[in-house]
Amino acid sequence: MDRIPILKLGRFLLVSIQVDMHDQMAVALQEELTLRIVSDSARGVLIDISSLDIVDSFIGRMLSNIAGMARILDAETVVVGMQPSVAITLVELGLSLPGIRTALNVDRGMDLLNAGTAESE
Amino acid sequence: MDRIPILKLGRFLLVSIQVDMHDQMAVALQEELTLRIVSDSARGVLIDISSLDIVDSFIGRMLSNIAGMARILDAETVVVGMQPSVAITLVELGLSLPGIRTALNVDRGMDLLNAGTAESE
Numbered sequence: 001m002d003r004i005p006i007l008k009l010g011r012f013l014l015v016s017i018q019v020d021m022h023d024q025m026a027v028a029l030q031e032e033l034t035l036r037i038v039s040d041s042a043r044g045v046l047i048d049i050s051s052l053d054i055v056d057s058f059i060g061r062m063l064s065n066i067a068g069m070a071r072i073l074d075a076e077t078v079v080v081g082m083q084p085s086v087a088i089t090l091v092e093l094g095l096s097l098p099g100i101r102t103a104l105n106v107d108r109g110m111d112l113l114n115a116g117t118a119e120s121e
Numbered sequence: 122m123d124r125i126p127i128l129k130l131g132r133f134l135l136v137s138i139q140v141d142m143h144d145q146m147a148v149a150l151q152e153e154l155t156l157r158i159v160s161d162s163a164r165g166v167l168i169d170i171s172s173l174d175i176v177d178s179f180i181g182r183m184l185s186n187i188a189g190m191a192r193i194l195d196a197e198t199v200v201v202g203m204q205p206s207v208a209i210t211l212v213e214l215g216l217s218l219p220g221i222r223t224a225l226n227v228d229r230g231m232d233l234l235n236a237g238t239a240e241s242e
Contacts, residue, residue, distance in 0.1 A: 005137060005171040005202065007227045009130070014227075016126055016137045050126040081126065106128045106135075 004029050006036050012044040012113055013037065013075075014106065018051040026062045033066060037073045044113035045070050046106055050081030060095045067100050076116050078102065080109040125150050127157050133165040133234055134158065134196075135227065139172040147183045154187060158194045165234035166191050167227055171202030181216045188221050197237050199223065201230040 004025070007014040013036055015029070033045065047063065049055065055063075067077035080103045090097065103109035125146070128135040134157055136150070154166065168184065170176065176184075188198035201224045211218065224230035 003172055005139065005169060007135075007137065007169060007171075007202070009227055009231075014128075014135075016128065016139070018126065018137070018139045048126060048128055050128075051124055081128070106130055110130075 006033060008036075008040055008042070009046070009110070011042060011117070012046055012110065013040065013042045014046045014048065016048040016051070021059060021062065026058075030062070030066055030069060034069050034073060037070060037075050042075050043117045044075050044110075045077045046109045046113070047077065047079045048081045048106060049079060049086070050083065052086060053083065055082075055086050055090060055095075057093070057095060060090070060097055063100055064098060071099075076101070076113055078109040078112050080104070080106050127154060129157075129161055129163070130167070130231070132163060132238070133167055133231065134161065134163045135167045135169065137169040137172070142180060142183065147179075151183070151187055151190060155190050155194060158191060158196050163196050164238045165196050165231075166198045167230045167234070168198065168200045169202045169227060170200060170207070171204065173207060174204065176203075176207050176211060176216075178214070178216060181211070181218055184221055185219060192220075197222070197234055199230040199233050201225070201227050 004015060004017060015033065036042065037045065047066065063079055070077045078101045082102060101112065103112050125136060125138060136154065157163065166187065168187065184200055191198045199222045203223060222233065224233050
């Protein structure tokens with residue numbers, strides 16, 4: 001069951017990260033996500049991290065990589081559901097998640113994506 | 122990280138089950154879900170089981186329980202993303218998931234919920 005499901009929500013894809021990521025899993029997620037962006041013609045990716053109590057530099061880099069890959073494939077990435085304690089730790093560690101947009105929850109993330117992609121159609 | 126996140130999608134709640142459920146976790150999920158149905162005034166619950174390779178009688182009963190509780194709280198439940206092999210095993214085991222509606226994916230599940238709840242408003 002070491003697979004993170006990618007759910008299609010209209011024009012967007014939703015990934016809910018619930019387990020501790022290791023290297024191989026992160027690579028698999030990146031691969032599957034890029035394939036799905038293409039096959040589903042997705043305009044945006046929502047990554048829910050509300051289950052994560054810790055976001056370290058490994059997870060931060062993975063999120064940045066995903067956002068970078070998605071951007072090249074013309075899809076925006078929004079990270080949603082970050083816990084307050086995670087935000088505090090990120091700033092204390094000096095990790096600013098460059099290139100990543102965040103939103104409070106999935107609903108607001110979808111609003112952000114809708115606002116961002118509406119003008120380009 | 123033994124918590125299954127409940128995501129709000131407009132009027133509906135989305136739960137993506139990615140890990141092996143044990144008793145305590147199932148009870149915690151039922152509790153949190155019922156609280157969230159009330160606090161978010163949710164009209165429907167989508168349960169994604171695309172990560173599950175096996176749905177046994179324990180999971181089946183948990184899904185039935187959730188659907189029953191949600192129904193009392195005036196929310197419909199749709200199970201989405203079932204793998205073909207899971208459907209085969211369920212029928213072979215004689216588990217028919219009574220009281221549970223299913224849909225191929227989240228998008229179709231939302232269509233089903235929208236169709237079901239539109240007339241009641």
